[in-house]
Amino acid sequence: MRPTRILTVDDSASMRALLLHALTTQGFEVEQAEDGQQAFEWLATNEVDVVITDINMPRLDGFGLIEQLRETARHADRPILVLTTESSDEKKRRARDAGATGWIVKPFDAEKLATAVRRVAH
Amino acid sequence: MSMLSASVASAGLERVTVMQGEAHASADPKVELSTVLGSCVATCLYDPVARIGGMNHFLLAEPPSTRSRETFDEHYGLFLMELLVNKMLGLGAFKSRLKARIYGGANLNPAMSPIGTANGAFAHKFLQNEGIPVAFEDLGGRAARRIHFMPASGMVRCRTAPIESAPMDKPLVRPQSASGDVELF
Known part of the structure; x- marks a missing residue:
């Protein structure tokens, strides 16, 4: 069975390094993008099982990325987990309305994140 | 009222104390972060164009017991750094314009793990x-430091302080609020 493939989207190089280590250690295959725009362009020609995205990013933020992916037939049902420092209910509601699959507030727990990925990856 | 707080009050300043585990940002010239x-x-970040500044105050958490005492859990420090950057971006700062000043990281107790050094290295x-x-940067040594940062101008005053005035900087386990809970919609 092939490993679950994840795209992480975060403008922080430190957070990308932490996610890469945490997820590959759990047996996942990991691709990374630096912002929503780069992720959207990459997903136009590539497939992943799960997207994990930050909210606050330059060019295209996490809300915009989710909205654009949901308008694309190929990504309409793609599991998208939001991983963010934002803790407000308003931001969480906005992510859910945009079509996010789940909401995780940083700092994340690697075990819980891996469990969530396995659960939404089908 | 102390002489210092009296002078702050007379200058019409609003002093915000940044406690361990917190991050604050402001563009208000009347605000002083201390x-x-x-x-x-403490990391003081400043965007000189937008005239927005912010400060965090962190202590790396102890690693799980299965790991060496000489290594520290950087995850919570990373969270506080990102929280500070995001608060500043939320006020209109640009990440590409940010400049940093870093303070603290003393090793007050030679009998303990060199967590001050680890904190400074992590910030770098x-x-x-x-x-x-x-x-x-003003890092290391064995003295406590008192920091006053005007976020709208980027000005920082750093003075050494008696060791007794520093908070009890015991390495902490990751706080319960940092549980990383997952909510699926």
Whole structure:
């Protein structure tokens, strides 16, 4: 069975390094993008099982990325987990309305994140 | 009222104390961010164009018991750095314009793990990874520091302080609020 493939989207190089280590250690295959725009362009020609995205990013933020992916037939049902420092209910509601699959507030727990990925990856 | 707080009040300043585990940002010229550091590190970030500044105050958490005492859990420090950057971006700062000043990281107790050194090294590594230049640093040593930062002007005053004035900088386990819970919609 092939490993679950994840795209992480975060403008922080430190957070990308932490996610890469945490997820590959759990047996996942990991691709990374630096912002929503780069992720959207990459997903136009590539497939992943799960997207994990930050909210606050330059060019295209996490809300915009989710909205654009949901308008694309190929990504309409793609599991998208939001991983963010934002803790407000308003931001969480906005992510859910945009079509996010789940909401995780940083700092994340690697075990819980891996469990969530396995659960939404089908 | 102490002489210092009296002078702050007469200047119409609003002093915000930044406690361990917190990050604050402001563009208000009447706001002064202040903190007292032992082995903790405070990062002061400033966008000179938007005239927005912010400060965090962190102490790396102890690693799980399965790991060496000489290594520290950087995850919570990373969270506080990102929280500070995001608060500033939320006020209109640009990450590409940020400059950093870092303070603290003293090793007050030679009998303990050198957590002050680890805190300073972590701050350096984070800022380097994120491409944020360090304009000034005052790290290490064995004295406590009192920091006053005017976020709208970027001005910082750092004075050494008696060791007794520093908070008890015991390495902490990751706080319960940092549980990383997952909510599926």
